[in-house]
Amino acid sequence: MTLRNIAFSALAAAVLATPAMSPTPAVADDITKGDIVITDPWARATPKGAAVAGGFMQITNKGSTPDALIGGTMPLAGRFEVHEMKMDGDVMKMRPVLGGLAIPPGGSVVLKPGSYHVMFMELKEPLVEGTTLTGTLTFEKAGTVEVKYPVRALAATGSTPSGHPTGAPEHKGH
Amino acid sequence: MTLTDRGALPLCRRTLLRLAAMSALTSLAAMPAAADPAADGGWGATLMTTAGTPLGGEMLKGKPYALYFGYLSCPDVCPTTLADLTLVLAQLDGSSLRDAARDFRVYFVSLDPERDSPAQLKTYLEDNFDHRIIGLTGSAAAIATVARTFRAVYKRTGSGPSYAITHTASTFLVDRNGRLVSKMPHGGGLERKFEQLTALMAD
Numbered sequence: 001m002t003l004r005n006i007a008f009s010a011l012a013a014a015v016l017a018t019p020a021m022s023p024t025p026a027v028a029d030d031i032t033k034g035d036i037v038i039t040d041p042w043a044r045a046t047p048k049g050a051a052v053a054g055g056f057m058q059i060t061n062k063g064s065t066p067d068a069l070i071g072g073t074m075p076l077a078g079r080f081e082v083h084e085m086k087m088d089g090d091v092m093k094m095r096p097v098l099g100g101l102a103i104p105p106g107g108s109v110v111l112k113p114g115s116y117h118v119m120f121m122e123l124k125e126p127l128v129e130g131t132t133l134t135g136t137l138t139f140e141k142a143g144t145v146e147v148k149y150p151v152r153a154l155a156a157t158g159s160t161p162s163g164h165p166t167g168a169p170e171h172k173g174h
Numbered sequence: 175m176t177l178t179d180r181g182a183l184p185l186c187r188r189t190l191l192r193l194a195a196m197s198a199l200t201s202l203a204a205m206p207a208a209a210d211p212a213a214d215g216g217w218g219a220t221l222m223t224t225a226g227t228p229l230g231g232e233m234l235k236g237k238p239y240a241l242y243f244g245y246l247s248c249p250d251v252c253p254t255t256l257a258d259l260t261l262v263l264a265q266l267d268g269s270s271l272r273d274a275a276r277d278f279r280v281y282f283v284s285l286d287p288e289r290d291s292p293a294q295l296k297t298y299l300e301d302n303f304d305h306r307i308i309g310l311t312g313s314a315a316a317i318a319t320v321a322r323t324f325r326a327v328y329k330r331t332g333s334g335p336s337y338a339i340t341h342t343a344s345t346f347l348v349d350r351n352g353r354l355v356s357k358m359p360h361g362g363g364l365e366r367k368f369e370q371l372t373a374l375m376a377d
Contacts, residue, residue, distance in 0.1 A: 047302035051247040
């Protein structure tokens with residue numbers, strides 16, 4: 001190897017080895033697996049002692065064939081389900097989505113409070129605002145993908161289209 | 175006239191009248207025995223606070239209060255309602271109604287006596303929310319009676335140990351005369367909740 005190559009290699013290695021300096025962001029990056037794109041996944045903080053927690057995101061199917069969210073995991077939950085919630089008068093009805101949550105080709109499904117959401121059940125510990133949890137989602141066609149969920153405030157209702165969450169802590173400076 | 179195929183044969187008038195009478199009687203029998211707090215403010219049954227003391231609506235007459243039906247494994251409406259109420263109570267503490275706010279209580283009635291013990295309910299509320307929110311538990315029958323008084327509905331859904339309970343998500347507001355005067359709908363922002371509680375306490 002020439003000196004120049006060694007220098008380049010060393011520089012490349014140094015750049016690649018530099019750890020990310022930013023703190024845990026409140027907005028996670030988009031995640032792509034096959035034709036599925038997961039945008040703005042987040043979870044909501046729970047009160048201490050809560051048995052269940054909710055996860056939210058937008059799922060887009062960029063492909064030409066239908067896909068479906070059929071399962072997932074979360075280390076601090078003993079059980080994972082997908083649920084739909086709907087107000088019927090002043091009653092909030094909730095039911096598990098059986099057979100998978102369909103994501104139509106070229107379409108999107110938004111999981112948000114008061115609507116579809118993933119449920120982390122049999123919680124071993126509470127979800128704490130400001131932390132990030134790592135779990136997985138499994139799609140019928142696209143397969144399994146790792147998802148990071150920043151945890152937002154207990155009463156957070158979701159994020160604005162720009163991706164900035166409401167009710168979430170500011171990015172901490174350093 | 176025998177009806178071998180209800181859909182095909184026309185019903186004669188006598189049968190129609192009989193069917194109408196039967197259905198009227200059935201629906202009367204299914205109607206709740208009592209609705210709205212009684213004249214003395216009572217709920218038709220006594221519940222128990224998480225401190226272990228009995229509590230009924232008739233003991234609360236003279237001061238307004240709020241009442242909510244929920245359960246600890248509730249994923250969405252209950253924690254968010256409790257969080258909203260906590261915030262609004264803090265806002266009232268900073269208002270001209272702070273004295274009334276200090277005495278105000280919100281009763282959280284657990285619809286899930288099987289899983290929600292008084293101790294768990296107490297810890298959950300005290301660890302996370304305003305201490306003016308008091309947990310109430312009771313027998314399944316007592317809870318059903320109190321729910322009926324407020325026309326609150328609830329139903330178990332799903333099976334196994336992780337069942338959910340679909341339930342009325344509104345908070346009930348009772349005035350100092352023990353009358354159910356309004357409901358605070360779930361969600362909708364803090365401003366409206368603040369207005370409703372202000373109106374209740376200022377009355």
